[in-house]
Amino acid sequence: MGLHPKAMLAVFSTIQLITYLDRGIMATYLGYIQDDYNLSSLGAGTLAGAYMVGYMLASPAFAHFASRMSPLLLMGVGLTAWCISVIGTGLSLEYGTILLARTGTGVGEAAFACMAPPLIDAKAPVAQKSLWMSVFYIFIPVGYAMGYLVAGQWHSSGTVSGSFAWRIPFIAIGIGLAPFVFFVFVNSTDKSLTYAKKALNGRPPETASESDLVGEESKDEGGLSEALLEHKGSDPGPTVLEHVAGDDPEDSTKIAFLDTDDPHNTSTSIEHERFLDKLKLVVNNRVYVLIILGYAAQTFVVGGFAYWGIRYVENGLHLSESVATLSFGGLTVATGVFGTATGGWLLDWLRSRAVTPEMSEDIRVMVGAERATMMITFCAALSLPCCVLGIGLNSTAMFFLCVGLGQSLIFMCLTPINSCVVWITPYRVSPLALALSVLANHLLGDAVSPIIIGALLDRTNKDWRAVFVIACLWLVWPIFLWLPAWRFSRLSLANAEAISKERLC
Numbered sequence: 001m002g003l004h005p006k007a008m009l010a011v012f013s014t015i016q017l018i019t020y021l022d023r024g025i026m027a028t029y030l031g032y033i034q035d036d037y038n039l040s041s042l043g044a045g046t047l048a049g050a051y052m053v054g055y056m057l058a059s060p061a062f063a064h065f066a067s068r069m070s071p072l073l074l075m076g077v078g079l080t081a082w083c084i085s086v087i088g089t090g091l092s093l094e095y096g097t098i099l100l101a102r103t104g105t106g107v108g109e110a111a112f113a114c115m116a117p118p119l120i121d122a123k124a125p126v127a128q129k130s131l132w133m134s135v136f137y138i139f140i141p142v143g144y145a146m147g148y149l150v151a152g153q154w155h156s157s158g159t160v161s162g163s164f165a166w167r168i169p170f171i172a173i174g175i176g177l178a179p180f181v182f183f184v185f186v187n188s189t190d191k192s193l194t195y196a197k198k199a200l201n202g203r204p205p206e207t208a209s210e211s212d213l214v215g216e217e218s219k220d221e222g223g224l225s226e227a228l229l230e231h232k233g234s235d236p237g238p239t240v241l242e243h244v245a246g247d248d249p250e251d252s253t254k255i256a257f258l259d260t261d262d263p264h265n266t267s268t269s270i271e272h273e274r275f276l277d278k279l280k281l282v283v284n285n286r287v288y289v290l291i292i293l294g295y296a297a298q299t300f301v302v303g304g305f306a307y308w309g310i311r312y313v314e315n316g317l318h319l320s321e322s323v324a325t326l327s328f329g330g331l332t333v334a335t336g337v338f339g340t341a342t343g344g345w346l347l348d349w350l351r352s353r354a355v356t357p358e359m360s361e362d363i364r365v366m367v368g369a370e371r372a373t374m375m376i377t378f379c380a381a382l383s384l385p386c387c388v389l390g391i392g393l394n395s396t397a398m399f400f401l402c403v404g405l406g407q408s409l410i411f412m413c414l415t416p417i418n419s420c421v422v423w424i425t426p427y428r429v430s431p432l433a434l435a436l437s438v439l440a441n442h443l444l445g446d447a448v449s450p451i452i453i454g455a456l457l458d459r460t461n462k463d464w465r466a467v468f469v470i471a472c473l474w475l476v477w478p479i480f481l482w483l484p485a486w487r488f489s490r491l492s493l494a495n496a497e498a499i500s501k502e503r504l505c
Contacts, residue, residue, distance in 0.1 A: 080181055372417070
C-alpha cells in the first residue's frame with residue numbers, strides 16, 4: 001500500500017509548521033540575542049540569514065541525488081541536521097557558535113523544501129492539486145506567526161529569566177521535530193515515493209509525468225493517466241509539447257519540458273544523468289526563470305517584514321512589545337491563512353473553468369501554468385500600492401488595513417508559484433527546480449533583506465518608516481517579471497492548442 005497520501009500531507013505540513021515556527025521564534029528573539037551578544041543591526045541581520053550558507057551548500061546535492069536514492073531517506077538526513085542545529089541554537093555560548101548553528105538549519109531546509117512539494121503534487125487528486133499545495137504552504141505564515149505568539153507569550157510570562165528565556169523554545173522545537181523525522185525514516189522504503197525512472201510503470205521516458213510516479217491508491221479520479229495512454233495509443237507519437245518544442249529548439253518560451261532531449265534515454269541513463277544536464281534543462285525555461293526571480297523579489301519584502309516587522313510596530317507605530325507581538329503575529333496568521341487558502345482554491349477554480357474533457361494532459365498542464373502566471377501577475381500589481389500606502393501613511397489603522405491586504409495578495413501567490421514550478425519542469429528534475437527556486441528566494445530575498453534593512457536602519461539612525469517604504473518599493477519587480485511570463489505562457493498555450501486541433505483534423 002505504501003504511505004497514504006493524506007498521511008503524507010499531514011506529516012509534511014507538520015514539519016513545515018515546525019521549521020517555520022523556528023523562524024518566527026528567531027524573529028521575535030532577535031533583539032534579545034542582539035543584546036546578549038552585543039551585536040549591531042547588521043550583525044543581527046546576518047544571523048537571521050545565516051541558514052542561507054547551509055542551504056547553498058546542501059541543496060544541489062540533495063536535489064541531484066533525489067533521482068538516485070529514496071527522497072524520504074535524504075529528507076530524514078537533512079531534518080536530523082536541522083534538529084541538531086536548532087538545539088545547538090539554544091545551547092550556543094557565543095556569536096560564532098550560534099552563527100554556525102543557524103547555518104546548519106539551512107541543510108534541513110535544503111532536503112525538505114525541494115522534495116516535499118513534488119511528492120504532494122503527485123499524490124494529490126487532479127482536481128485538488130492546488131488545494132493540497134495550499135494546505136502545505138499555508139503553514140509557512142502560520143508557523144511564522146505561531147513563532148511570534150509563542151515566543152512573545154513565553155517571554156512575557158516571566159517563567160524563565162535572562163538569556164535562558166530565548167534558549168528554551170529553540171531546544172523544545174528541535175526535540176519536538178524528532179518523532180516526525182523518525183516517521184520519515186520509517187517510510188523511506190516506500191517505493192511509490194520516488195523520482196527514479198524505474199517508477200515509470202513501463203512508460204517510455206518521453207511520455208512520463210507526475211501521474212506515473214505515484215502509488216495505485218492515489219490515482220486520480222479524473223483518469224488523466226488513463227486518458228493520456230488512450231490518447232497516445234500502443235504506438236505513441238510525439239506529444240503536443242514535443243511539437244511545440246520541436247518547432248524551434250532554441251525557443252525557451254514553451255511551458256513544459258518533457259524528457260525528450262535524448263530519445264534513447266533509458267532508466268539507467270536518466271538515473272545517472274549529470275547534474276549540469278539537469279541544471280541546463282531547468283534554467284533554459286524562460287518562464288521558470290522569470291517566475292522565480294519575481295518570487296525572490298516578493299520574498300525580499302516578506303522576509304524583511306518577518307524579521308523586522310515586530311520591531312517596526314514597536315518603534316515606528318509606538319506600540320508596546322506585547323501589543324506589537326500579538327497584533328503583528330495575528331496579522332500574519334490571518335493574512336497567511338486567508339491568502340494561501342484563497343490562492344489555492346482560486347487556482348483550482350480558474351483551471352477547472354478553462355479545462356475541457358477532450359484536452360490532453362499536455363494541454364491541461366499548460367492551462368494550469370497560464371492561469372497561475374495570470375493570477376500572480378494581478379496579485380503582484382495590487383499588492384504594491386497596498387503595502388506602500390500602509391507604511392507611508394504612518395497610521396496604525398492604515399498599516400494593519402493596507403499592509404494586511406497587501407500581505408494577503410502576496411500569500412495568494414504562494415501556491416500558484418510553486419505549483420507552476422512543478423508543472424513546467426520534468427518530474428525527475430522537480431526537486432532541482434524547487435531547490436533553485438528556494439535558493440533564489442533566499443539568496444536574493446529573505447536571507448539578504450534582513451541584512452540590508454538592518455544596514456539601512458543603522459545608516460538612517462532608525463528611520464523605520466523611510467526604510468520600510470524603500471523595502472516595499474521592491475515589489476515593483478514581480479510585476480515587471482511576471483507580465484512577460486504570463487505573455488509567454490499564453491503564446492505557448494495558443495500554439496499548443498492550434499497544433500492539437502491540426503492533429504485531430
